[in-house]
Amino acid sequence: MTSLSGQSEAPSKLKLSWAHLLPPAWEKKVQDWLEEDCPSFDWGGYVVGEDVKQAKLWCKSRGVLAGVPFFDEVFKRLDCQVKWNFEEGQLLAEGGSPKVHVATVKGPARKILLGERVALNTLARCSGVATASQDFLSTARAAGYKGIVAGTRKTTPGFRIVEKYGMLVGGVDAHRYDLSSMVMLKDNHIWSTGSIPAAVSAARSACGFSMRIDVEVQSLEEAQQAIEAGADVVMLDNMVGQELVNNAKSLKEQFAQKHRFLIESSGGIDVRNIGSGQHVDDSIDIISTSSIHQSTKHVDFSLKLLPAPAEASSTGV
Incomplete structure (x- = not known):
């Protein structure tokens, strides 16, 4: 495993998580994002109702998975549950895989769709920064550089915690x-x-x-x-x-x-x-x-509701 400064870690019995770095009040930002995205009526949510559904999170481009705590918090606030198939920091869709099933979200259909765009945007941006960070660090090491690689303060106002978090997951x-x-x-x-x-x-x-x-x-x-x-x-x-x-x-x-x-x-x-x-x-x-977080390409994620199972006929045939 790579340390937060890009150096090799000594073996440890502790299960360390980048999420443990987040300050006590970071969850408030997630609420702000949700309120920004739906300031009044949720017209689309009215259409789908509150039946419990499942949705699959797909990764459709190569990238390092980063931003899991933000994604989780979006759906936690909307009474949904998220089950992950990969750990944060893992490289997804390597080798040209068309798409990878990364996680499953379960909850009321209206609330899944209410959180969809906020969660995807945050995950895509954070994963993009993590991917660019890891690629830069790997290239520097291959060129013989043994020192510290660092990301700058040229971050997006109001979104710094996500972009800095992505740098850390990417190893810089x-x-x-x-x-x-x-x-x-x-x-x-x-x-x-x-x-x-x-x-x-x-x-x-x-x-x-x-x-x-x-x-x-x-x-x-x-x-x-x-x-x-x-x-x-x-x-x-x-x-x-x-x-x-x-x-x-x-x-x-x-x-x-x-x-x-x-x-x-x-x-x-x-x-x-x-x-x-x-x-x-x-x-x-x-x-x-600043190249690892300015004009950085996002990782392509999508969230797709699973179709309702076909109902058995009343005759039992």
């Missing part, structure tokens, strides 16, 4: 979850403050020892300033190829015995250029990318 690090998770000083912070040392000093005076400070830099000289000022992470932004590798190695050689810091590579990184080795070197500790 979620980087910072929000503005409170880590101090990141980008170009605008530095320009507003006047200098990298001034920005780092001001940040440290507020966040104290318990928060890491990540500084975005555009050159080797700026990276040197950030490290000397006390940055915990130095992000070499939009550097590629030999320039990136040379700068990363130079910084490690210059400061390894003086300061503790991590080097991050970011900016325009996707599965194509990571596969070509443009950002691969042992001196680079972190590769952060």
